[in-house]
Amino acid sequence: MYLNTRTQIVTVLYFAKSSELAGTRQELLTLPEQLTSLELWHAIVQRHPRLESIRGQTVLAVGQQYVELGQQVMCLRHGEEVAVVPPLSGG
């Protein structure tokens, strides 16, 4: 249940395994302006159901800040960068 009904167009980025599952590396999505990080995840999975398989090993980044999936409320700005972040393996 969204807190208000305004929407914003955001850029969603997919990396590594999540880009393979989504079949894309980048797309524009129209999303509610206010939503929890879990609702944000559900909106993304609704579009790419195969991402459900990596739930539990994924976090999001919103405005290049890590956000775990949960009840924290986000406020998305126009053009916000949202990223699906599978487990890291740099180094």
Place this chain on the structure above:
Amino acid sequence: MYLNTRTQIVTVLYFAKSSELAGTRQELLTLPEQLTSLELWHAIVQRHPRLESIRGQTVLAVGQQYVELGQQVMCLRHGEEVAVVPPLSGG
């Protein structure tokens, strides 16, 4: 007091501060074949009295093995390499 009276000609090497105090880097000395490391030190200091100033911060190397100044008896071979080893400062 030396344990036997045979002598050997050995090469004595001086490094770093000990070469400055001795005024040489290398010389041949005729020394008793058997003697303690402390007697070996005294024989060297007798030749270069200024080395006395670094007693307590010096060890010897005999045949490239470290030897502290003390009562352990050495057996010098002909051509043995003896070195005066001031505190190390490599690295």
Place this chain on the structure above:
Amino acid sequence: MAASEVPGADHVTLSHEQLNVNAAVEAVTSPSCGAVSLFVGMTRDNFEGHRVVRLEYEAYESMAQAEMKKICARARCLWPSVGGIALHHRLGVVPIAEASVVIAVAAPHRQAAFEATAFLIDTLKATVPIWKKEVYEKGQCMWKENKECSWSKTQE
């Protein structure tokens, strides 16, 4: 100059080119720092008996740069005497036995340099958005997961 006043810069780069260890040392060297510690991560040729032929790295580049700068700042906070820091990570295809990451830390004394280097590689693996795919000889491949990453399933 007191140890805590050592001037230090952060040299953070992501690059598709081969990494140069001498360049990392030169980047961090300063006359007041007597010690440089480095870590070089290389591609290994096997994983649990599977023959690895190459690695492929990708990054969320702008965020990775920002996170690398953050961990430099955290290292400086923990080891104030640290001088220059270099974090160089390679992207794209990395052949076997070539470097994927080079970390260099200068400090007046070696203890701080060693500790900061270990911290930087541990933290880079935990927080910098970079991913590595191992490609095996029969063409299979696998996305790796750092155990240091808190949302990895292999996390301890």
Place this chain on the structure above:
Amino acid sequence: MAASEVPGADHVTLSHEQLNVNAAVEAVTSPSCGAVSLFVGMTRDNFEGHRVVRLEYEAYESMAQAEMKKICARARCLWPSVGGIALHHRLGVVPIAEASVVIAVAAPHRQAAFEATAFLIDTLKATVPIWKKEVYEKGQCMWKENKECSWSKTQE
């Protein structure tokens, strides 16, 4: 290949030339080793407020080589997974901010590489017959003493 069977060679050199960190990394690199740790010791520009203009190193060369090989063997005993080890020490005049010593250690995993590198520099300073004279700007000079050396008066 099990970690304890990693093939490793000891690359021990004393040289009057500038040291090359890339060469040390290349010397120790092998496809089974994912981590290389390095220590680079540099000439600092000051000692207790005195401006250092250069260092001069001398060694008991044959014994120094032998002692460097001994400490490689001790490191392999303590960290059996270690692969290649390089110990490169410079002799003669070393200008400010140039390397006097480079130590590189390869291992399958970084913990062993880090620990062995710290051990090697600590032990080199304690046991390898090399001496360093600091030359100050007014021409004075002083033979240094490593606190790691058991017969140094500054030993703790």
